[in-house]
Amino acid sequence: MKQLAIVSGKGGTGKTTLSSSFGALLSPVVLADCDVDAANLNLMFNGKLEEKYDYYGGKKAIIVQNKCDKCGICKKICRFEAISFENEVYEVDQYACEGCNACVIACPQNAISLETALSGEYYYSVIDEQKEIVHANLNPGEETSGGLVAEVRKLALKKAEEKGKDIVLIDGAPGIGCPATSSITATNYVVIVTDPTSSGLHDLKRIVETVRHFRRDFGVVINKYDLNPDVSKQIENYCLSDNIEILGKIPFDELVEKSNLEMKPIVLYENSMAGKAIKEIFEKVMRKLK
Amino acid sequence: MKITILSGKGGTGKTTVSTNLAYTLSKKYKVQLLDADVEEPNDHLFFNVNVEKEESVDILLPVVDNDACIRCGECAKACQFGAITSFPNATVVFKNLCHGCGVCSMVCPVNAITEVPKSIGKIVLGKINDNLKFGMGLLNIGEPSGVRIIRQLKKHIDENVDVVLIDSQPGTSCPVVESLRNIDFAILVTEPTTFGLHDLSLAVDLVREMKIPSGIVINRDTGNTNLIDEYAKKENIPILLKIPFDREIAKLYSEGKIFSEYLPEWEEKFANVFDTIKGMVK
Numbered sequence: 001m002k003q004l005a006i007v008s009g010k011g012g013t014g015k016t017t018l019s020s021s022f023g024a025l026l027s028p029v030v031l032a033d034c035d036v037d038a039a040n041l042n043l044m045f046n047g048k049l050e051e052k053y054d055y056y057g058g059k060k061a062i063i064v065q066n067k068c069d070k071c072g073i074c075k076k077i078c079r080f081e082a083i084s085f086e087n088e089v090y091e092v093d094q095y096a097c098e099g100c101n102a103c104v105i106a107c108p109q110n111a112i113s114l115e116t117a118l119s120g121e122y123y124y125s126v127i128d129e130q131k132e133i134v135h136a137n138l139n140p141g142e143e144t145s146g147g148l149v150a151e152v153r154k155l156a157l158k159k160a161e162e163k164g165k166d167i168v169l170i171d172g173a174p175g176i177g178c179p180a181t182s183s184i185t186a187t188n189y190v191v192i193v194t195d196p197t198s199s200g201l202h203d204l205k206r207i208v209e210t211v212r213h214f215r216r217d218f219g220v221v222i223n224k225y226d227l228n229p230d231v232s233k234q235i236e237n238y239c240l241s242d243n244i245e246i247l248g249k250i251p252f253d254e255l256v257e258k259s260n261l262e263m264k265p266i267v268l269y270e271n272s273m274a275g276k277a278i279k280e281i282f283e284k285v286m287r288k289l290k
Numbered sequence: 291m292k293i294t295i296l297s298g299k300g301g302t303g304k305t306t307v308s309t310n311l312a313y314t315l316s317k318k319y320k321v322q323l324l325d326a327d328v329e330e331p332n333d334h335l336f337f338n339v340n341v342e343k344e345e346s347v348d349i350l351l352p353v354v355d356n357d358a359c360i361r362c363g364e365c366a367k368a369c370q371f372g373a374i375t376s377f378p379n380a381t382v383v384f385k386n387l388c389h390g391c392g393v394c395s396m397v398c399p400v401n402a403i404t405e406v407p408k409s410i411g412k413i414v415l416g417k418i419n420d421n422l423k424f425g426m427g428l429l430n431i432g433e434p435s436g437v438r439i440i441r442q443l444k445k446h447i448d449e450n451v452d453v454v455l456i457d458s459q460p461g462t463s464c465p466v467v468e469s470l471r472n473i474d475f476a477i478l479v480t481e482p483t484t485f486g487l488h489d490l491s492l493a494v495d496l497v498r499e500m501k502i503p504s505g506i507v508i509n510r511d512t513g514n515t516n517l518i519d520e521y522a523k524k525e526n527i528p529i530l531l532k533i534p535f536d537r538e539i540a541k542l543y544s545e546g547k548i549f550s551e552y553l554p555e556w557e558e559k560f561a562n563v564f565d566t567i568k569g570m571v572k
């Protein structure tokens with residue numbers, strides 16, 4: 001079984017445009033939407049929900065107030081500034097707590113315990129006979145999105161195995177932190193999407209370094225390349241000098257906006273310039289996976 | 291006044307709003323712009339920053355003295371992140387999993403663990419002009435989370451300026467929460483698409499939960515849909531500004547330019563955004 005990931009150093013470069021199109025072109029396939037902070041892929045495919053799972057992320061400390069004698073040790077020991085002292089009570093800021101257990105061990109009154117917190121949900125949905133999707137929703141403010149990404153991938157792999165599908169398409173999390181790296185570990189190939197803005201080039205370099213850090217094979221797609229030919233050229237030069245393969249360039253196409261509004265992958269629009277470019281990129285990537 | 295700029299998702303125009311606001315407000319006020327998008331900070335690309343200071347952001351990593359260690363396994367049992375394991379011939383720390391919480395050294399019965407600082411990123415501080423101070427955080431490649439960098443960056447908030455603008459990371463997870471802690475107002479940047487609305491509603495949930503007043507900026511508005519207007523009305527959140535879908539603006543942005551500098555009618559519009567916010571925060 002092959003795993004293909006589509007990532008971008010930053011959101012908004014057109015990653016969903018590309019991954020939804022790849023999703024539409026691939027058949028059979030299991031899609032894994034690892035952009036759990038803002039899961040959008042299922043909106044594009046409108047899969048039918050079949051299974052739902054709770055996701056328990058990290059634990060959080062809780063102080064039982066009537067056991068606490070206000071010695072302040074917990075506040076001093078917590079390295080994450082998660083314990084506050086206001087209005088004469090010690091309290092745990094649920095957002096800042098990393099569940100490390102230091103305060104629990106340190107509290108002389110045994111007033112603190114760690115409790116598991118429900119951090120989100122993940123789902124398995126069926127799009128049609130050939131396509132399935134695993135996606136998730138992280139509760140706002142949760143820190144453990146890397147863990148949830150891992151769950152989504154695990155379930156997608158399991159489904160692919162059960163159903164004998166040989167490709168899993170991962171829509172990666174943006175950025176370079178733990179959700180992003182959880183999306184690319186152990187993949188067979190990574191497609192990096194960038195756009196021709198000066199920040200685009202900056203972000204591209206960071207994600208390239210990250211993908212290299214995890215030793216994955218990868219190539220670059222420049223989206224909306226004609227919006228700024230100068231910066232596109234800069235990106236191409238950078239790729240050339242750094243020995244990075246450019247898989248293709250997608251032209252700016254007003255139809256893409258329409259496809260986003262209509263929630264239909266752009267490759268399904270017959271006259272789309274962008275769709276045509278994406279099909280060519282797709283063929284190339286498929287040859288890489290062989 | 292401290293304002294955080296966020297968006298349910300990246301690429302909606304957070305950087306555009308942050309840099310244009312910082313630029314236009316600095317004509318009238320003392321402003322500090324802090325780029326807390328530590329995985330991919332971009333704001334500095336739009337300015338000439340005079341860097342005055344850099345500092346490292348460190349966490350404490352445990353180091354095991356394997357001669358002293360009796361392989362009792364207490365550290366591994368206590369660690370909540372599976373970052374330390376006691377094997378028969380050595381006790382090993384997995385640096386990439388370690389949160390630097392200090393629990394293992396707390397529980398070690400023979401004091402075999404010491405802690406040494408390790409840099410996970412840095413803070414860059416400087417000035418753009420006399421009225422505009424700048425700061426940004428940068429996470430090292432391969433490090434899992436920028437929360438601590440944001441926390442340290444926010445320690446550099448200058449209480450003497452009139453406005454502090456914090457450009458947050460995209461999404462709604464813990465780094466965003468860190469950018470929102472103890473601030474007065476949140477600007478939610480979105481696009482008028484179904485995705486935009488979906489991500490916006492996640493951001494709204496978050497600021498509501500944190501009890502922070504907020505307003506919406508619609509970027510790349512085509513006028514083709516009033517999806518966001520309807521939502522804003524229903525949820526009773528003001529729309530502070532609409533930035534049209536405009537090739538000129540997109541081109542200036544792609545060149546790393548602040549568009550209100552070139553299209554002066556926008557200066558007043560951004561200034562008005564701040565006036566609206568002042569009216570709401572009181």
Ligand code: SF4
Binds near residue numbers: 073075090107
């Ligand atoms: S360490 Fe325990 S007793 Fe002391 S302030 Fe914290 S919760 Fe209260």
Ligand code: SF4
Binds near residue numbers: 080081097103
């Ligand atoms: S569990 Fe750790 S992070 Fe949470 S409050 Fe206690 S010491 Fe702080």
Ligand code: SF4
Binds near residue numbers: 100392393395
């Ligand atoms: S410092 Fe904390 S996270 Fe790191 S190994 Fe020790 S107990 Fe685990």
Ligand code: SF4
Binds near residue numbers: 361381397
């Ligand atoms: S707690 Fe201390 S002695 Fe025990 S295994 Fe860990 S490092 Fe070794």
